[in-house]
Amino acid sequence: MDTQVKLKPELKVFKDEEIPHLLIPGEMGAVLELIVTDKDGKVTEKRILKSESFVRQFLELLWIQTVQVPEVVTYSVRDTGNTLRAIWLSGVIFACNAAIGAVTHGIRVGTGLTAPIISNYALETPIAHGVAAGQLQYSAVTFGAPASDATTSQFTITRNFANGSGGSITVNEIGLYVEGYRDGATYYFMTIRDVISGGIAVPNGQTLTVNYREQAVV
Secondary structure: OOOOOOOOOOEEOOOHHHOOOOOOOOOEEEEEEEEEEOOOOOEEEEEEEEEOOEOHHHHHHHHHHHHOOOOOOOEEEEOOOOOEEEEOOOOOEOOOOOOOOOOOOEEEEEOOOOOOOOOOOOOOOEOOEOOOOOOEEEOOOEEEEEEEOOOEEEEEEEEEEEOOOOOOEEEEEEEEEEEEEEOOEEEEEEEEEEEEEEEEEEOOOOEEEEEEEEEEEO
16 A cells, blocks of 8 residues: 655644643643544544653753753763763754654654653664664654644644555654754754653554643643
């Protein structure tokens, strides 16, 4: 079956009533929405759950920008290849606008089952981009514009994963990889890793849509 990712780069605007409410007042975090659709766009499975697992690189990169760490000082952050990279304020940080097929950054999926820990720096078993056995086709990452209601403000990061591998693939782990730029080089860091209880199956010919809705609640 010729299943391909089809997602135009765009900035979507969400209505107030579309904001999910899973976080408690005073909490900052993310809501994870998983949607599986068939070739006709019919939803075959949908889950909405609280993302539990921001990892240490998220706070380290945020701290670099908050403190404005200068080039002469730097701060070392562990990248997705398990190498410490000296990063400072002037670098591009948190960019995750990956193009079609790019697996260095953006939302990534995998089959690993090990529970997250704060020091995770990469997915345990990433799923590659492609149409071979065990692979999924990664779309471009798109974004939902900031939206808010009476209690919650959010923005959304979205990526589609189409299965043209010839067999069903179960996604067990999901992560958000971002860029960090230094001295002419770009490095990549994982900021969130979630493991999905029971996994979510993506049958051949169907597409998994992952929405990370980052939120602040009062």
